[in-house]
Amino acid sequence: MKISIISDTHLGFAEGTEREDDSFENLQEALEKSRDCDVILLPGDIFDRKVPSQETVSRALNIFVKLLSEKNDVEIFEGIGKGLEGVEHKKINGIPIIAIHGTHERRTRGLVNPIEALERAGFLIHLESNGVILRKGEEKICVQGLSGVPDQYVEKTLQEWNPQPVFGCFNIFMLHQSLEGFLYAPHLVPLQSLPRGFDIYINGHIHNPVVSSYDSKPLVITGSTIQTQLNKESVKPRGFWIFDTKEMEKGIQYIEFQNQRKVYVDEMINAKQVEVEEKIRQTLSQRHDKKPVIRIKLTGKTDVDVNTLKNKYQDVALLSFKKDLEKDEIETKTIEEQKLSVEDLGKKLLRQNLESAKLNPETFETVFEMMEQGKGEEVVAFLRDNMNKPITKKPKPAEEEPKTEPKPAEQEAPEEEGEKGPTKQFSLNRFA
């Protein structure tokens, strides 16, 4: 079977800015180029937020609904594991999509995440520590998926689930975690904790695409279809993957988007205004169908007036500067510059308030969600329960793990935007 992998599309990323169409246009291009595929895999972070805006949801539905009318002769043979009983009776419309949810979509247990919502509407099959066998003629493939869990619980979750390859199938294992060796994160998942014996391993979450190997089989670090952070990895063109289970010797093909926005990242030391402007002009002398993002990190002494440059080139480029100056010139950032959404701002304030009230600040996500749902009394009880717990203490995995995990910063660039300490996770790197 011919299989397409499209990961970390982050639909809704940069909403309200000039880049707001990018996530949708890249997904659209990937899907158009997957029309001859038998199956589409989405290894998480399909949406940028766990509660996407109505605008994002409707645009996503508008894209996915077109797939339902594609011709396809793949059928569901069997579900494996909990929650998939009777799945073989489901009728597949169009190309089957198998998805897991990622870190950006994970919600408190009991609340519907956007991938589950798409599943309920019949657009895809959502896997969460279970799997599905698909059949096309004589060939069967088995896709097993671990939806995003906090990295520190992956080993335990996998031990309990104990996924095994299924005899007679081409076996695919899909996850969305911070795998050791591919990025820096507070908790890394050791490769050795992954199950053995699968024919291919597919991991979302890490935004820089690369093919590696595990257990002598391909391990695809899918990368994202869009640059959510701007660092030296971001200049690589974005794309998606296609492979054929019958032609594995040909490898896994990376297909770059033709219609993507180019990103340039540079660093200039002791730069003068004229030099920076010359750099911008040079970059702009190349052909661009979409306004390029030009990110320049300014270090040392510099007289650059970034606002003047941004205004001057606003019709032809999206300029983004990072100043890394001496201490007395620390850049002051306004809320507007940081482009915090109201929700993020609320969470940030809540986190600070919890901290100053000597309550556990790591509970801010859960508390925020409870307050959003008007569960005032439960908030009080919850905070009382969590009052004396040290910040680093692991919550009870059974029900609290997704709640207390702070929203992960994008994994590509720990130093991005120069944010340090607890406010890091609110730096969403939106820029106008």
Ligand SMILES: [Mn+2]
């Ligand atoms: Mn992601």
